[in-house]
Amino acid sequence: MARVRVPSLVVTFPTTAAAMSCEECCERRGLGGRMIPVPGEVAAGCGLAWKTAPEAREELAAALAADGVPVDAMTVIELLEFR
Amino acid sequence: MIYLDNAATTMRKPREVVDAVVAAMGSLGNAGRGASEGALDAGRVVLRCREAVAALLGCPRADHVCFSANSTAALNAALSGLVGPGERVVTTVLEHNSVLRPLARLADERGVEVAYAGCDAHGFLDMDELERLVCPGTRLVAVTHGSNVTGNLVDVARVAQIAHAAGALCLVDASQTAGAVPLDMAAMDLDVVCFTGHKGLMGPQGTGGMAVAEGVDVRPWAEGGSGVHSFERRHPLEWPTRLEAGTLNAHGLAGLLAAVRCIEEGGGPAAFGAREHELAQRLYEGVAGVPGVTVYGGWPVAPERCGSIVALNVDGLDSAEVADALSAGWGIACRAGAHCAPLMHRALGTERRGIVRLSCGWFNMEDEVDAAVDAVREIAAG
Numbered sequence: 001m002a003r004v005r006v007p008s009l010v011v012t013f014p015t016t017a018a019a020m021s022c023e024e025c026c027e028r029r030g031l032g033g034r035m036i037p038v039p040g041e042v043a044a045g046c047g048l049a050w051k052t053a054p055e056a057r058e059e060l061a062a063a064l065a066a067d068g069v070p071v072d073a074m075t076v077i078e079l080l081e082f083r
Numbered sequence: 084m085i086y087l088d089n090a091a092t093t094m095r096k097p098r099e100v101v102d103a104v105v106a107a108m109g110s111l112g113n114a115g116r117g118a119s120e121g122a123l124d125a126g127r128v129v130l131r132c133r134e135a136v137a138a139l140l141g142c143p144r145a146d147h148v149c150f151s152a153n154s155t156a157a158l159n160a161a162l163s164g165l166v167g168p169g170e171r172v173v174t175t176v177l178e179h180n181s182v183l184r185p186l187a188r189l190a191d192e193r194g195v196e197v198a199y200a201g202c203d204a205h206g207f208l209d210m211d212e213l214e215r216l217v218c219p220g221t222r223l224v225a226v227t228h229g230s231n232v233t234g235n236l237v238d239v240a241r242v243a244q245i246a247h248a249a250g251a252l253c254l255v256d257a258s259q260t261a262g263a264v265p266l267d268m269a270a271m272d273l274d275v276v277c278f279t280g281h282k283g284l285m286g287p288q289g290t291g292g293m294a295v296a297e298g299v300d301v302r303p304w305a306e307g308g309s310g311v312h313s314f315e316r317r318h319p320l321e322w323p324t325r326l327e328a329g330t331l332n333a334h335g336l337a338g339l340l341a342a343v344r345c346i347e348e349g350g351g352p353a354a355f356g357a358r359e360h361e362l363a364q365r366l367y368e369g370v371a372g373v374p375g376v377t378v379y380g381g382w383p384v385a386p387e388r389c390g391s392i393v394a395l396n397v398d399g400l401d402s403a404e405v406a407d408a409l410s411a412g413w414g415i416a417c418r419a420g421a422h423c424a425p426l427m428h429r430a431l432g433t434e435r436r437g438i439v440r441l442s443c444g445w446f447n448m449e450d451e452v453d454a455a456v457d458a459v460r461e462i463a464a465g
Contacts, residue, residue: 001412003465037403037419040436046420080404082412082462 005078009057010042011050011064012072019048025067026050031060042075051079085415085451087366089359089444090231090259090392093285094416099341104287107337114333115310125333132340133323139343139352140257140276141267142294149326150292150336154258154279155181157293160326161254161275162186162225164301168193170222173251175200175208176426177230177237182256183426186225202430205381206233207388214245221251228266229259232427232438233380234363234392236264240271247272252299258282259390262346263356274299283355284346285445286339289332301326355445359391362443362452366393369456375399375463379431379438391443397463402437405462409439413458417441 013019019035026033033052042049052060054076064071086094107128112121114129129150137145151157162185166172172186176199189195200213208226217224224246229236243253252274257266261276263283268276273296280290295301306318307328318328346355367382367389375398381389397405406419420437421428428434441455 001461003462036407039403040401040420044421044435044437045425046423046437080400080408082408 001082004081004083006081007054007076008079009052009054009060010036010039010075010077010079011052011060012038012043012075013048014070014072016048018070019050021067021069022050022064025063025069026060029063031063032056033060036079039077039079041077042073085413085454087441087443087447087451087455088416088418089447090234090282090440090442091418092281092288093283093444093446095444095446096285096287096338097342097345099345100286100338103341104334104338107334111333111337114331116330128333128337128340129331132336132343135340135343135347136278136292137294139347140261140278140294141269141271142276142296143269144297144322146322147295147297148292149295149323150290150331151326152289152332153281153291154256154277157277157291158182158256159185160304161277161293161301162189162223163304164326165252165254165275165299166193166195166222169195171196171198171218171220172223172225173198173200173213173216173221174225175213175227175237176202176430177206177208177227177232177235178225178424178426179227179231179256179258180423180425181258182225182227199426202427205384206230206235206379206427206431207381207385208235208237210238210241210245213242217245217249217251219249221246221249223252223254225254225256227256227259229264229390230380230392230424230427231259232392232422232424232431232440233394234259234390234442235381236260236388236390239266239273243272243274262342262352263359263391265352265356268294268296275301280335280339280342283352284339284342286342287335290335290339293326295322303328305329356391359443359445359447360389362447362449363389363391363393365449366441366443366452366455369453370395370459373460373463376459379433393441394438395441395459396433396436396438397459400462402433402439405439408462409455409458413454415455415458
């Protein structure tokens with residue numbers, strides 16, 4: 001497998017509870033993405049982040065706002081993928 | 084899934100533990116609350132668990148084993164109950180936030196003075212610095228038995244000698260070692276040992292506590308239901324009730340009892356720890372020397388003082404990326420980031436990128452370790 005970097009939207013949260021609510025929100029609405037460890041480039045420390053395609057930003061932000069899921073930040077960074 | 088995150092929790096539990104919890108949930112009342120058969124059965128389970136944990140940790144008095152929800156709760160209770168306003172505590176950069184944050188709170192709220200002993204380049208505690216910091220007037224030395232980042236072990240018997248020579252108490256955080264590294268409170272002259280049930284002991288989450296040596300006065304941290312002396316205005320001071328306000332997790336303790344029995348019947352913590360160490364050493368030897376891989380901790384210089392963790396990074400990659408690649412590409416569960424141990428990461432220079440922590444457990448097999456080595460090699464070769 002080759003190591004490549006792909007632009008990704010990374011959503012971080014103030015709490016683990018909020019991160020899990022994001023996953024539930026996205027599953028219920030059929031929005032793509034998955035949970036990853038928070039990349040150090042976004043925030044040092046620990047925790048969970050939601051990774052999805054950059055073009056999903058507006059729809060995801062609207063869904064999270066509608067469900068009252070608090071968000072720390074939405075950042076587009078290049079993340080590692082194996083292809 | 085290949086589960087190599089046993090330092091976070093041992094996900095796989097002995098069958099006996101699962102069975103014990105299920106049976107308890109269908110049969111136990113509230114320990115110490117009434118004389119129904121269910122309540123008495125719960126009380127019996129709790130007592131047997133107390134006795135089993137006391138024997139495992141070398142605590143001479145079973146009634147000085149006090150249960151709580153986890154190590155963090157026990158450490159908060161112990162630190163708050165031992166250290167008074169303006170007193171001095173010495174701890175180390177190896178500690179988890181479950182020690183660092185309660186001490187920070189005591190510093191803020193009680194004016195407690197906290198000093199931190201450092202470590203060497205391999206993450207081993209600088210015992211000489213600790214000895215210099217522990218001066219007459221020091222109330223407590225709080226130290227982990229094993230780093231949750233590197234797995235490096237600490238000679239807690241030596242720490243206790245240093246503490247007692249200065250008239251201080253010695254508190255040991257055994258979160259990472261209970262059940263996997265032998266501890267003998269009496270022989271090692273330890274004053275307080277805090278433990279969790281769900282890691283090396285392989286019991287349920289929601290179990291843990293502290294074992295306290297005779298003569299050590301840990302003031303109650305919470306007051307409330309005790310099942311006895313209901314008309315007294317304040318919580319009773321008798322052991323173990325003084326540190327167990329409210330209903331105990333008898334269901335969880337039934338599982339913890341089964342777990343401790345499994346460990347004892349399987350040869351004790353030394354036997355379990357030896358197996359986990361053997362797997363970790365295999366993992367270390369597999370990744371050591373791989374171009375682009377940096378391994379942290381004491382493996383290169385003193386493997387006998389290492390636990391069951393291999394901590395590493397891959398050049399050019401964030402620890403979260405490596406952990407995600409291991410999970411998404413190879414189905415390997417591990418832990419990236421800071422592991423709630425900020426001073427350890429600062430000492431190792433990994434504050435920003437974190438560390439990839441692979442931790443072996445009793446249920447891991449050699450082929451799982453070898454698969455992890457292959458995956459790390461492939462990621463590093465990128």
